[in-house]
Each structure stands twice: as structure tokens, then as C-alpha cells.
Amino acid sequence: MSKLSDHAIIITGASSGIGEATARLLAQEGAAVTLAAxxxxxxxxxxxxxxxxxxxxxxxxxxxxxxxxxxxxVDQTLDAFGRLDVLINNAGVMPLSFVKNARVDEWEQMVSVNINGVLYCTAAALPHFVEQEGGHIVNVSSVAGRRVFMGGAVYCATKFAVTAFSEGLRMELGPKYGIRVTCIEPGAVATELSNSIADEEYQAKSKFDATPLESEDIAEAIRYALTAPPRATVHEVLVMPTNQRM
Ligand SMILES: NC(=O)c1ccc[n+]([C@@H]2O[C@H](COP(=O)([O-])OP(=O)(O)OC[C@H]3O[C@@H](n4cnc5c(N)ncnc54)[C@H](OP(=O)(O)O)[C@@H]3O)[C@@H](O)[C@H]2O)c1
Structure with a gap:
């Protein structure tokens, strides 16, 4: 029997890319998955x-x-499966642009989805995790939550926030309630994420020449974190394409 076969897992952003691949893999492992997007x-x-x-x-x-x-x-997951073991905060957007072009609507969208979305879903799941004194929160941050790149000032700011929030969650929830927190930090992955980049100046100047990861590579990292023994919190996982420098 797989370690995940009795688990109920929420995955936000499950309609494409990393979320979709993760949902598919965890369902294969026997987990009941709630697909949100x-x-x-x-x-x-x-x-x-x-x-x-x-x-x-x-x-x-x-x-x-x-x-x-x-x-x-969260409520519908508990109604349908009678339990909730894991929340994967994966939904995100990345309309990169240069700051001087002041694409403020896009900045607000990144803050709303990448930060507020993580906070809202966490707040909804937490009372249940605290009551059962267990659970696992996986936040999909990014290598952009560790270092800043040109054109990514706001996106990186949102991912730095996710990484910082993950560390705060771990400190408050692990020792007291046995809740595990994992921050996943992918480098470039071949998904639809960059489709929303509309700043023409950024499009003209940006170039990326590494071979991106596949979504399945990140799904495997999430599975690794979820199936570690309860005493072990895999808190941070940085997965880079082998030939990506930054
Ligand atoms: N691809 C990369 O290179 C890379 C690198 C590092 C980190 N990441 C992170 O990985 C996560 C997944 O991205 P991806 O690469 O798999 O891109 P993706 O294929 O574009 O997936 C993004 C997902 O987020 C969902 N989403 C966007 N806005 C939403 C909203 N307001 N409410 C609910 N869901 C929303 C989308 O679903 P709907 O549009 O159907 O709502 C979609 O399922 C993101 O947090 C991203 O920042 C990606």
C-alpha cells in the first residue's frame, strides 16, 4: 500500500503544468485529489x-x-472525502515586465494570486490541521523566491513572500502541532506560465537558452516531500535545470 493511499490532497492550479502533473502522480499513488482552478x-x-x-x-x-x-x-473536500491531509498551494501567475513600464494591474494580479491565494487557502485549511494535530502544506515558490532577475522584480517579490511565509509556517506549526511545511522552488519548467507575459520590451530583451524541466520533475519532488517519514520535514527543495545558470 502506498504511503499516500489514505490521503486527501487539495491541489490549486491543477488545470495545467505542475499542478496537473502533481495531481496525476498523487492520484496514481492512491490519494484522493481535489482539483482546483x-x-x-x-x-x-x-x-x-x-x-x-x-x-x-x-x-x-x-x-x-x-x-x-x-x-x-476546503469544505467541499472534507464533505467529499471525509478528511484533508495535504494542501498544495501551487496556483500562480507570472506576467513578467520591466518596472519602469508600470504594469500595475499585472503587479496586483501577481500579488493577489501568488500571495493572497496562498494565504487564503492556508487560512481555510489550518483550523482542520491544527485540530487533527497533523497535516502538510506544500507551497510552490520558485528559484525566483531566492534570487531576483531583471524583469522579475514583482514576481520575485511575490515568491520571496511565499518562501518567507513557508518558513514562518514551519516554525509555528511543526513543533507545536506536528504540521509539516514544504517550500518547492523550481527553476524553469516547460508550462503555460510565461504565456501571460505581455510587456513587449521584456519579450524583445529576454532570452532563455537552458533546457527547461518537465512538470513531472516537480511532481516527483512533491511526492518525495509528502512520503518522507513523519519525523522528517522536507522543508525546501530547489530543483534546477542542469544547464540553467541563474
Ligand atoms: N513554470 C516555471 O518555470 C515555474 C518555475 C518556478 C515556479 N513556478 C510556479 O509553479 C506554479 C505552477 O505554475 P506552472 O508553471 O505549472 O504554470 P501554469 O501551467 O500556467 O499553471 C498555473 C496554474 O495556476 C492556476 N491559476 C492561475 N490563476 C489562478 C487563480 N486566480 N485562481 C486559481 N487558479 C489560478 C491556473 O489555472 P486556471 O487558469 O485554470 O485558473 C493553472 O492551473 C506557479 O506558482 C508558478 O509560479 C513555475
Missing amino acids: RRAARLEALKGEIESAGGRALVVEADVTDRAACQRL
Whole structure:
């Protein structure tokens, strides 16, 4: 029996990329997965695929910038599966741009999704984790939560926030409640994430010549953290493409 076979796991941003690959892998391991994002049709397709393979999945259409929707996400998971063991805060956006172009709407969107979304989902799940004196929160930060790059000032600021919040969570929740906290820090991964970059000056000047990771590489890192023995918190995992310098 897999270590995850009795687990119920929420994954935000499960409609594509890292979240989708993680949901698929954890469902294969026997976990019941709640698939959350805004594009419900893609979540339904993934649920169909997981169920055809004998797995269990629930779709919850949710915008993580909506605090009430994050609470519903937790409540519906508890209703459907009768338990909640893991919250994976993965939803994120990355409309990179140069600061002087002041694309303030995009800055607000990054703060809302990448920071507030993580806070809202965590707040919704925490009372349950505290009461059961156990649980696991996985926050998908980035190498951009460790170092800043040109065009990434605001995105990096949001990911530094996620990394800092993860450390604070670990300190407060691990020793007292046995809740584990993992911060996953991918380098470049081949996903849809950069599709939202609209700053033409940034597009013209940016160049990336490394071979990106696949979403499955990050899903494996998350599985590693989740299946460590309860005494061990895998707190930070940085996964870089072998030929990516920064
Ligand atoms: N790709 C990389 O190179 C890379 C590197 C480091 C870290 N990361 C991080 O990895 C995470 C996943 O990104 P990805 O690379 O897999 O990109 P992706 O394929 O674009 O996936 C992003 C996911 O976030 C969801 N999302 C966006 N806004 C949302 C909102 N308001 N409410 C709910 N869900 C929302 C999207 O779903 P909907 O649009 O359907 O809502 C989608 O499922 C992000 O936190 C990203 O910052 C990625």
C-alpha cells in the first residue's frame, strides 16, 4: 500500500503544468485529489482521466483570489472525502515586465494570486490541521523566491513572500502541532506560465537558452516531500535545470 493511499490532497492550479502533473502522480499513488482552478473544463477532463485509471478526484472551480472560494474548496473536500491531509498551494501567475513600464494591474494580479491565494487557502485549511494535530502544506515558490532577475522584480517579490511565509509556517506549526511545511522552488519548467507575459520590451530583451524541466520533475519532488517519514520535514527543495545558470 502506498504511503499516500489514505490521503486527501487539495491541489490549486491543477488545470495545467505542475499542478496537473502533481495531481496525476498523487492520484496514481492512491490519494484522493481535489482539483482546483478556474478552467473547470480542463479539471473535468483530468478528473475523467484519473477516474478511468481507478483513482479518486473531485473538481472544485475556484479562483484563489476569492477568500470565500478558498474556504469552499476546503469544505467541499472534507464533505467529499471525509478528511484533508495535504494542501498544495501551487496556483500562480507570472506576467513578467520591466518596472519602469508600470504594469500595475499585472503587479496586483501577481500579488493577489501568488500571495493572497496562498494565504487564503492556508487560512481555510489550518483550523482542520491544527485540530487533527497533523497535516502538510506544500507551497510552490520558485528559484525566483531566492534570487531576483531583471524583469522579475514583482514576481520575485511575490515568491520571496511565499518562501518567507513557508518558513514562518514551519516554525509555528511543526513543533507545536506536528504540521509539516514544504517550500518547492523550481527553476524553469516547460508550462503555460510565461504565456501571460505581455510587456513587449521584456519579450524583445529576454532570452532563455537552458533546457527547461518537465512538470513531472516537480511532481516527483512533491511526492518525495509528502512520503518522507513523519519525523522528517522536507522543508525546501530547489530543483534546477542542469544547464540553467541563474
Ligand atoms: N513554470 C516555471 O518555470 C515555474 C518555475 C518556478 C515556479 N513556478 C510556479 O509553479 C506554479 C505552477 O505554475 P506552472 O508553471 O505549472 O504554470 P501554469 O501551467 O500556467 O499553471 C498555473 C496554474 O495556476 C492556476 N491559476 C492561475 N490563476 C489562478 C487563480 N486566480 N485562481 C486559481 N487558479 C489560478 C491556473 O489555472 P486556471 O487558469 O485554470 O485558473 C493553472 O492551473 C506557479 O506558482 C508558478 O509560479 C513555475
